[in-house]
Amino acid sequence: MATKNTRASARMMMAPAVIMLFIWMIVPLAMTLYFSFLRYNLLNPAVTDWAGSFNYTFFLTDPAFNAALINTLLLVGGVLAVTVIGGTLLALLMDQPFWGRGIVRLLVISPFFVMPTVSALVWKNMLMHPVYGLFTWIAHVFGLEGIDWLSDIPLTSITLIVSWQWLPFATLIFLTALQSLDREQMEAAEMDGAGPVSRFIYIVLPHLARAITVVILIETIFLLSVFAEILVTTNGGPGTESTNITYLIYSQALLLFDVGGASAGGIIAVILANIVAVFLIRLIGKNLEA
Amino acid sequence: MMNLKPMIIGACSVLALAGMARAETITIATVNNGDMIRMQKLTDDFTAKNPGIELEWVTMEENVLRQKVTTDIATKSGQYDVMTIGTYEVPIWAKQDWLVPLNFDKSYDVDDLLPAIRSGLTVDSNLYAAPFYGESSMVMYRTDLMKAAGLEMPDKPTWDFIAKAAKAMTDKEKGVYGVCLRGKAGWGENMAFLTAASNSFGARWFDESWHPQFDSPEWKKTLSFYVDLMNEAGPPGASNNGFNENLALFQTGKCGMWIDATVAASFVTNPKESQVADKVGFALAPDAGFEKRANWLWAWSLAIPAGTQKREAAEKFIAWATSKDYLKLVAEKEGWANVPPGTRTSLYENPAYQDAAPFAAMTLASINSADPKHPTVKPVPYVGVQFVAIPEFQGIGTAVGQQFSAALAGQVSVDDALQRAQALTTREMMKGGYIN
Numbered sequence: 001m002a003t004k005n006t007r008a009s010a011r012m013m014m015a016p017a018v019i020m021l022f023i024w025m026i027v028p029l030a031m032t033l034y035f036s037f038l039r040y041n042l043l044n045p046a047v048t049d050w051a052g053s054f055n056y057t058f059f060l061t062d063p064a065f066n067a068a069l070i071n072t073l074l075l076v077g078g079v080l081a082v083t084v085i086g087g088t089l090l091a092l093l094m095d096q097p098f099w100g101r102g103i104v105r106l107l108v109i110s111p112f113f114v115m116p117t118v119s120a121l122v123w124k125n126m127l128m129h130p131v132y133g134l135f136t137w138i139a140h141v142f143g144l145e146g147i148d149w150l151s152d153i154p155l156t157s158i159t160l161i162v163s164w165q166w167l168p169f170a171t172l173i174f175l176t177a178l179q180s181l182d183r184e185q186m187e188a189a190e191m192d193g194a195g196p197v198s199r200f201i202y203i204v205l206p207h208l209a210r211a212i213t214v215v216i217l218i219e220t221i222f223l224l225s226v227f228a229e230i231l232v233t234t235n236g237g238p239g240t241e242s243t244n245i246t247y248l249i250y251s252q253a254l255l256l257f258d259v260g261g262a263s264a265g266g267i268i269a270v271i272l273a274n275i276v277a278v279f280l281i282r283l284i285g286k287n288l289e290a
Numbered sequence: 291m292m293n294l295k296p297m298i299i300g301a302c303s304v305l306a307l308a309g310m311a312r313a314e315t316i317t318i319a320t321v322n323n324g325d326m327i328r329m330q331k332l333t334d335d336f337t338a339k340n341p342g343i344e345l346e347w348v349t350m351e352e353n354v355l356r357q358k359v360t361t362d363i364a365t366k367s368g369q370y371d372v373m374t375i376g377t378y379e380v381p382i383w384a385k386q387d388w389l390v391p392l393n394f395d396k397s398y399d400v401d402d403l404l405p406a407i408r409s410g411l412t413v414d415s416n417l418y419a420a421p422f423y424g425e426s427s428m429v430m431y432r433t434d435l436m437k438a439a440g441l442e443m444p445d446k447p448t449w450d451f452i453a454k455a456a457k458a459m460t461d462k463e464k465g466v467y468g469v470c471l472r473g474k475a476g477w478g479e480n481m482a483f484l485t486a487a488s489n490s491f492g493a494r495w496f497d498e499s500w501h502p503q504f505d506s507p508e509w510k511k512t513l514s515f516y517v518d519l520m521n522e523a524g525p526p527g528a529s530n531n532g533f534n535e536n537l538a539l540f541q542t543g544k545c546g547m548w549i550d551a552t553v554a555a556s557f558v559t560n561p562k563e564s565q566v567a568d569k570v571g572f573a574l575a576p577d578a579g580f581e582k583r584a585n586w587l588w589a590w591s592l593a594i595p596a597g598t599q600k601r602e603a604a605e606k607f608i609a610w611a612t613s614k615d616y617l618k619l620v621a622e623k624e625g626w627a628n629v630p631p632g633t634r635t636s637l638y639e640n641p642a643y644q645d646a647a648p649f650a651a652m653t654l655a656s657i658n659s660a661d662p663k664h665p666t667v668k669p670v671p672y673v674g675v676q677f678v679a680i681p682e683f684q685g686i687g688t689a690v691g692q693q694f695s696a697a698l699a700g701q702v703s704v705d706d707a708l709q710r711a712q713a714l715t716t717r718e719m720m721k722g723g724y725i726n
Contacts, residue, residue, distance in 0.1 A: 042364035043681035130527030151529045151699035237475045239696025254357045256685030
């Protein structure tokens with residue numbers, strides 16, 4: 001039982017850590033907010049006057065902004081769909097007893113440990129390259145024209161690359177959840193005459209609901225800011241076909257060196273991310289309450 | 291006697307520490323191009339001649355280098371003592387007082403620097419960067435494929451001839467494409483090529499009062515010609531190809547012609563790196579009958595940021611790396627064909643170099659035919675051949691490059707790409723206060 005004194009001393013001891021954390025988060029955010037109202041271009045340091053809402057208006061009316069917003073949502077949605085469906089199927093498969101299961105599990109999980117830039121480079125130069133790539137070679141073997149992945153279907157290609165990286169994460173979480181499923185319940189259902197599809201829909205899927213929610217929430221946080229894969233493969237192009245909000249802010253900050261514009265973009269991105277987060281928690285977060 | 295040994299060791303350590311304290315370390319930011327990597331391997335020569343100076347290298351890919359050095363110099367963080375920058379940055383940064391003017395002694399022979407390159411690095415009659423290697427662009431072509439197509443490359447080809455030859459050399463079944471050109475978006479990638487090409491078609495970025503000109507018929511002609519030619523005779527995936535990608539395609543025999551940096555000549559004729567080394571010919575960049583050729587002018591140069599505390603040591607290093615003696619040093623170790631090209635008149639007068647480098651004459655002619663002060667047919671308010679020397683250009687250039695890359699990939703039409711380029715350039719020029 002904590003007395004008043006121990007509680008006070010606990011607060012005292014925790015205070016430095018809490019204050020540090022608070023400063024760590026609030027200072028960059030406050031600076032970004034401040035810069036977003038300034039006319040501040042690194043290449044023209046002489047002019048740093050107050051800009052009012054100029055940077056925000058400019059960012060929001062950028063013809064690339066709408067494209068970036070749609071691409072961001074498509075990318076998040078696409079990767080989530082692939083990883084949740086693919087992850088469930090892979091987890092079901094890997095839950096079955098078969099010879100060499102340990103090695104297969106290791107192989108399936110390994111993409112998660114490859115750096116995003118490295119995997120993007122491999123996909124770009126060894127798999128999707130329209131002249132030397134493996135996919136083109138396979139297409140030629142079957143007498144087909146190879147697909148020019150990164151030019152013709154850039155966003156789909158990036159979705160594929162990112163999904164490949166996140167699939168192991170989803171698989172791993174779902175496999176863990178599956179292993180906690182009560183075998184006796186499954187056997188009972190089977191004895192009662194439930195087929196594999198019914199067993200999946202009425203027993204496995206409800207059991208996985210919480211794991212699916214966790215995967216969707218965690219992945220969304222990371223997928224909203226996918227960057228390395230885009231930078232390495234398409235540079236946001238062709239045109240703005242694969243530009244997402246993160247890449248658009250990067251181009252403001254490090255191609256235009258417009259600190260003011262990029263800061264305004266950053267604040268807008270934070271607001272958008274929060275809207276997505278609230279929406280997600282309302283929609284699926286109720287699974288976590290049970 | 292027993293105590294002597296530790297005392298000697300101690301004294302030695304103190305001396306060593308004192309020595310280390312006196313040694314000055316300069317940090318050099320550079321680009322990961324072949325010539326710079328070679329320089330790093332040869333720096334023993336410099337440190338032997340300058341025992342008090344130690345070198346620390348930070349080598350980066352071109353785009354990363356640009357971002358790092360620009361943010362470093364603009365925020366005055368002083369991370370680097372020597373920076374590798376190009377002819378685009380030098381005049382802009384010198385005007386901001388971000389660079390230190392260079393003063394070399396007589397033995398350096400500043401007058402030996404090629405006039406076109408030297409003038410690009412000079413502001414108010416002060417030299418602000420020393421050229422490590424210089425380049426223009428030219429046509430590199432496969433002599434065997436040209437012969438098989440029944441054509442002969444003139445020394446000064448026209449765009450019409452290039453289009454005709456490209457179509458004749460293309461054999462898609464065998465994976466041979468008539469022409470490889472840059473398509474990857476970026477002001478230093480596809481826009482370097484397309485801006486230089488547009489000059490030859492009579493186009494310009496801005497009129498005299500800084501109004502963007504992408505709605506002009508000359509730009510339409512430039513972009514339509516480029517997209518049509520690449521669709522018919524270019525490699526698949528061209529919208530992702532920059533200098534390095536095209537170099538790999540040409541070296542592996544996939545390209546009939548390649549119009550790009552003159553510095554590539556030594557890579558495509560080097561039998562260790564190129565499968566077609568003995569079948570490469572050179573010609574000037576094409577024209578369309580308007581007296582301007584589609585060739586650019588660039589020099590990777592070494593400069594000292596104003597924030598450095600080690601100006602003297604940095605200057606010594608730059609003098610060494612861009613000296614005549616450095617050229618000799620590379621020639622001794624690697625052969626004359628591999629010395630950094632395009633900086634000194636004396637190199638092009640050297641018979642040993644002329645013998646070893648079949649591309650020397652064409653490189654020099656290309657560099658000399660580029661005029662950064664009068665880059666276009668119609669008058670313009672800016673300096674620069676393949677770029678516009680204003681701070682906003684790298685952003686605008688890349689954004690326009692993205693639109694043109696999309697046109698090449700077939701994602702948007704040529705008209706749409708030009709219209710978008712016009713709109714976004716107008717927006718950024720208004721933001722920069724050039725127009726209302």
